[in-house]
Amino acid sequence: MSKVPFFKAEEIKPRVWQIGYDFLNEFQVPVFSYLIEGRDYALVVDTMYGYGNLRAFCETLTDKPLKLVNTHFHLDHVGGNYDFDACYIHPLDIPYLYSSLPASREQQLERARMLPARSIRIC
Numbered sequence: 001m002s003k004v005p006f007f008k009a010e011e012i013k014p015r016v017w018q019i020g021y022d023f024l025n026e027f028q029v030p031v032f033s034y035l036i037e038g039r040d041y042a043l044v045v046d047t048m049y050g051y052g053n054l055r056a057f058c059e060t061l062t063d064k065p066l067k068l069v070n071t072h073f074h075l076d077h078v079g080g081n082y083d084f085d086a087c088y089i090h091p092l093d094i095p096y097l098y099s100s101l102p103a104s105r106e107q108q109l110e111r112a113r114m115l116p117a118r119s120i121r122i123c
Helices: 054-058 091-100 105-113
Strands: 007-013 016-021 032-037 042-045 066-069
Touching: 007 054, 016 054, 042 054
Parallel strands: 042 066
Antiparallel strands: 007 016, 016 032, 032 042
16 A cells, blocks of 8 residues: 555556545545556646645556546646646646646645645545
């Protein structure tokens, strides 16, 4: 089991993982990211809300270099982009991407700290 808190993964096809939080977020709606391992690199699709370190968790599933793509700019898809050096996103979404992210990584961490204790299971 991974020592990176907040996450769980299920291999839904060979070398394809569905990644989710190991708790329900404050909206009580599950959100997912996907990791698709190719020959030369592994593609991370979306980063959910940004709780925990998704990059570190993905590195427990693959030893390939990681590349990130966002399907669109909504916060439940781009909140964890801070953990990655770059992301691929449609050019028309870029202005919205910047406006949808909190001002700082610290704000994301503070938001995670405010989750009800009963909703967090750290593995």
